[in-house]
Amino acid sequence: MTDPQYRADAPVVVAVDGPAGSGKSSVSKATARRLGWAYLDTGAAYRALSWYVVQRRLDPTDAATVIDALPDFDYRIGTDPDTYHVFVGDHDVTDAIREPEVTAVVSAIARVPEVRSFLTGLFRSIVARTDEPGIVVEGRDITTVVCPDAPVRILLTADEQVRMARRSAELTGHSAAHVGEALRRRDAADSRVVDFMNAADGVTTVDSTDLDFDQTVDAVIAVVQKETHV
Ligand SMILES: Nc1ncnc2c1ncn2[C@@H]1O[C@H](COP(=O)(O)OP(=O)(O)OP(=O)(O)O)[C@@H](O)[C@H]1O
Numbered sequence: 001m002t003d004p005q006y007r008a009d010a011p012v013v014v015a016v017d018g019p020a021g022s023g024k025s026s027v028s029k030a031t032a033r034r035l036g037w038a039y040l041d042t043g044a045a046y047r048a049l050s051w052y053v054v055q056r057r058l059d060p061t062d063a064a065t066v067i068d069a070l071p072d073f074d075y076r077i078g079t080d081p082d083t084y085h086v087f088v089g090d091h092d093v094t095d096a097i098r099e100p101e102v103t104a105v106v107s108a109i110a111r112v113p114e115v116r117s118f119l120t121g122l123f124r125s126i127v128a129r130t131d132e133p134g135i136v137v138e139g140r141d142i143t144t145v146v147c148p149d150a151p152v153r154i155l156l157t158a159d160e161q162v163r164m165a166r167r168s169a170e171l172t173g174h175s176a177a178h179v180g181e182a183l184r185r186r187d188a189a190d191s192r193v194v195d196f197m198n199a200a201d202g203v204t205t206v207d208s209t210d211l212d213f214d215q216t217v218d219a220v221i222a223v224v225q226k227e228t229h230v
């Protein structure tokens with residue numbers, strides 16, 4: 001019997017994983033824009049849930065409390081790379097979810113299995129509802145858990161020192177040492193939950209250590225073209 005979720009015009013999925021600061025969001029967004037496809041930032045959902053928990057003055061380290069918050073978590077995200085916005089209820093949290101207070105607690109929220117399965121379901125339904133011919137989906141477990149059957153699966157990486165330097169260049173008012181330490185700590189915590197440092201079978205590694213931004217987007221698009229002939 002045909003899967004009821006099957007659509008003959010289902011979007012081509014480009015799954016992108018990688019560590020913090022590897023360029024997943026910016027490179028995936030630029031790739032989607034160049035292809036005229038949709039873009040889904042999955043980290044934004046983990047961040048928005050963290051924002052919601054902090055706003056409600058709940059304890060982000062208490063898994064039961066976080067799980068109890070899920071049914072009321074009213075989350076919406078745009079998938080147009082040019083008009084990308086994130087909402088929780090009526091609040092536009094697009095900028096707020098990038099604040100260091102939110103980033104500091106997101107790994108604790110992301111390690112809760114019930115949170116992961118709730119958000120994985122949400123991501124899959126957003127992908128299934130995409131009207132564009134393709135969608136670039138980026139995060140930590142897209143190539144392995146969320147969309148393991150995607151025709152294009154990429155691990156986007158760069159040396160830790162390079163990632164730290166790129167991240168601290170965009171955060172004014174924070175010391176490079178502090179930014180670097182926060183990035184390293186978050187990667188260490190996140191890698192206990194999912195492996196985004198090593199490419200799973202069939203996943204292509206794009207290492208941007210020695211590439212500039214445009215060269216990295218070109219490299220990702222070359223993988224998409226090779227795998228899908230678009
Ligand atoms: N190849 C590159 N050359 C130079 N700068 C880059 C390159 N790729 C990404 N950047 C820059 O590095 C910074 C981090 O990129 P981005 O925010 O996209 O990373 P990320 O992997 O999504 O990080 P996080 O997981 O922490 O959200 C951005 O300022 C981005 O413009």
Ligand SMILES: Nc1ccn([C@@H]2O[C@H](COP(=O)(O)O)[C@@H](O)[C@H]2O)c(=O)n1
Binds near residue numbers: 024042107186
């Ligand atoms: N597929 C994903 C995506 C993200 N996370 C968690 O969210 C945090 C924020 O992600 P960014 O990509 O916006 O930096 C990240 O540190 C992870 O804790 C995840 O677990 N799985």
